[in-house]
Amino acid sequence: MNKIEIAGIIIVVVAVAIILIFIFILENSFPAFTFAKNAWKPVEISEQLSAEASRFMWNYRSLDLIAQVFVLFGAAVGCLAILRAEKEENE
Amino acid sequence: MIMLDYYIVFSIVLFFVGIYCLATKRNMMRIILGIEILINAANINFIVFSVYRTEGFVDPLAHSIVIVSIALAGCVTAVALALVVYAYKHYGTLDVRKLKRLKG
Amino acid sequence: MFTLPIDILLIFAATTPIVGWIESKLGFKKLCGIYATVGLALSSYALYNLSMQALQNPILAPSDAIPSQSCLRIDALSIFLASIFIFLGFFVAIYSIKYMEKDSEISLYYALLLAMISGMMGVVFAGDFFTLFVFWELMCITSYVLVAFRKKHWEPVEAGLKYLVMSSAGSAAILFGLSILYGLTGTLKFVQLSKTFVLTSNVWGYVSLVFILTGFGVKAAIFPLHMWLPDAHPAAPTSISALLSGIVIKTGIYAIIRSLFLIYFPINFSWQTALMVISIMTMCFGNLAALLQDDIKRLLAYSSIAQIGYIFFAISVAITQTDVTIISYSLTAALLHVMNHAVMKGLLFLCAGAFIYKAGTRSLRELAGIGHKMPITATMFTVGALAISGIPPLNGFVSEFMIASSGINSGMLVPTAILLANFLLSFAYYLRLIKIIVWSVPSKKLEKTNEAPILMLFPILFLALSCIIIGLYPNPFIDMANKAAWSLLKY
Incomplete structure (x- = not known):
């Protein structure tokens, strides 16, 4: 098999897969928020949206933010640890 | 709306494009991009759902989740790139097929 | 912020690099290790204080959280798992003081170690799926780096890269599953999910379940997703292998249990048999692959896959049943085996690390007969190996017996028979291991080796002691695991 045949097969498979996913999703339309029974804080789409969203984030998702700070710290320390200078670099 | x-x-x-990228690509950089694609697929989902909850309103919860998850994706990429630098130092190539000394 | 035990660990993690700088000025090599050990000890004390309240009724922090607010929720299961994490982490920190002394920039190692343990504790404390995910990433990212910490050699780098790619693809799958869950319910908080999510016949429930189960399954190394484990665990420094094998893969188990029992339990999905088949394949694969390994750490890593299979077996028994006593019994068995496996596999890996530290090789052929040169370590290794293969007075017997009897109680005789065959199989290769380590004639290469240093012997002795204690007096531990199982059932 040459490259063009392989590419053709791959394209056909991908197309079939996309069509199958499409049919599956159209058959089972996504029941968005059908099971949502809890209260939530809607924000109107306006120019204030970003300010509102960031206020929400600081007020209510602060635990995630602080945890994320430590993830950043861990990644920084990790990069330092991997890129640290070592005496003999050969295997 | 659509x-x-x-x-x-x-x-x-x-x-699935991301999964395909992870499975077939040989260049390590492309594999890292594949991971980014996977995370972004989930992020798009969150943003879309936040808009579709009620017409004209958005749910700020999904926005905060996406902001945090973008930062997490950045962390993973940073560590991955640092590892790729060392893999390149050891093997002299970015081709993952050359990295098959482990049996697992 | 995140309750005292995690706070202490995070603060110690953030200050360890500074202590490393002071250490380099003073020239006192062990300062960082001692600092990290002190941090873990303080954190375990704080955890003890916290557990007094949390065992009575679950703690919510912050207590007045609104529905979309991130929160922590600490119940008996969280306390149970967190105390295992701290327990093993403490001994590994002591062990690393000696084991890692030849490596450079050791302060970064301890910072990553503490960050990893705090990430794991955050995973079990989280009361919101996304908070869990953030802590999950903290644990994952630090563990990638720790696997590749000895980057001078090619093996850790390659294994670390492989681990990173597979595990972060798993994390992305979790995030995708969470997004679908969010689309269905509008919340990711456990309390709301357990109330609102009554999926009766919706196919999207399956979709989110598949994504979440796949994502957590990568970390828990269940059968088709285990490929990273046999590479990453041997390639890491041995102290890290003990942590990875002992507790990091258990966080995957925890997350799977939590999501199955909290969100997907009310629905009568028909995937229970699939879960059972996966668990049996996991244990068969792990045991068969471990039979003929020559690398001691690789053998232990494959054995970890098999043990995950046992734990998963008990979970799938619990999922199939409707009788609540059988459910709680098999969950207790699973959780008890989580604890026992952490202790036993930690012990085995630390002993193997002592052998490697002294002999400088991982090959069993070259390690043959090292028991004559290192009698104490070899005795403790024998204790661990006997415990993990289920010999009565030790702790592995208790939980393995409970897993098997939960299988028999629920009437699944064929899977239980396969389980028992697997116990025999694992006994076979651990006997082979003991035979090679203890009853062989030492080769000439090993003539100069002697007993491991005291800082490495102390954690080994203590872990072996706890193996024996849990085996002789299992009742308080069974009660604890039972409480944890009930806290899972009555969220």
Whole structure:
């Protein structure tokens, strides 16, 4: 098999897969928020949206933010640890 | 508005594009990009759902989740790139097929 | 912020690099290790204080959280798992003081170690799926780096890269599953999910379940997703292998249990048999692959896959049943085996690390007969190996017996028979291991080796002691695991 045949097969498979996913999703339309029974804080789409969203984030998702700070710290320390200078670099 | 289902088709297809990228690409950089694609598929899903909850309003919860998850994706990429630098030092190539000394 | 035990660990993690700088000025090599050990000890004390309240009724922090607010929720299961994490982490920190002394920039190692343990504790404390995910990433990212910490050699780098790619693809799958869950319910908080999510016949429930289960399954190394484990665990420094094998893969188990029992339990999905088949394949694969390994750490890593299979077996028994006593019994068995496996596999890996530290090789052929040169370590290794293969007075017997009897109680005789065959199989290769280590004639290469240093012997002795204690007096531990199982059932 040459490259063009392989590419053709791959394209056909991908197309079939996309069509199958499409049919599956159209058959089972996504029941968005059908099971949502809890209260939530809607924000109107306006120019204030970003300010509102960031206020929400600081007020209510602060635990995630602080945890994320430590993830950043861990990644920084990790990069330092991997890129640290070592005496003999050969295997 | 456009039907929600089209967006979900898009994000699921994007997810499988990412999986395909992880499975077939040989360049390590492309594999890292594949991971980014996977995470972004999920992010798109969150954003779309936040808009579709009620017409004209958005749910700020999904926005905060996406902001945090973008930062997490950045962390993973940073560590991955640092590892790729060392893999390049050891093997002299970015081709993952050369990295098959382990049996697992 | 995140309750005292995690706070202490995070603060110690953030200050360890500074202590490393002071250490380099003073020239006192062990300062960082001692600092990290002190941090873990303080954190375990704080955890003890916290557990007094949390065992009575679950703690919510912050207590007045609104529905979309991130929160922590600490119940008996969280306390149970967190105390295992701290327990093993403490001994590994002591062990690393000696084991890692030849490596450079050791302060970064301890910072990553503490960050990893705090990430794991955050995973079990989280009361919101996304908070869990953030802590999950903290644990994952630090563990990638720790696997590749000895980057001078090619093996850790390659294994670390492989681990990173597979595990972060798993994390992305979790995030995708969470997004679908969010689309269905509008919340990611456990309390709301357990109330609102009554999926009766919706196919999207399956979709989110598949994504979440796949994502957590990568970390828990269940059968088709285990490929990273046999590479990453041997390649890491041995102290890290003990942590990875002992507790990091258990966080995957925890997350799977939590999501199955919290969100997907009310629905009568028909995937229970699939879960059972996966668990049996996991244990068969792990045991068969471990039979003929020559690398001691690789053998232990494959054995970890098999043990995950046992734990998963008990979970799938619990999922199939409707009788609540059988459910709680098999969950207790699973959780008890989580604890026992952490202790036993930690012990085995630390002993193997002592052998490697002294002999400088991982090959069993070259390690043959090292028991004559290192009698104490070899005795403790024998204790661990006997415990993990289920010999009565030791702790492995208790939980393995409970897993098997939960299988028999629920009437699944064929899977239980396969389980028992697997116990025999694992006994076979651990006997082979003991035979090679203890009853062989030492080769000439090993003539100069002697007993491991005291800082490495102390954690080994203590872990072996706890193996024996849990085996002789299992009742308080069974009660604890039972409480944890009930806290899972009555969220």
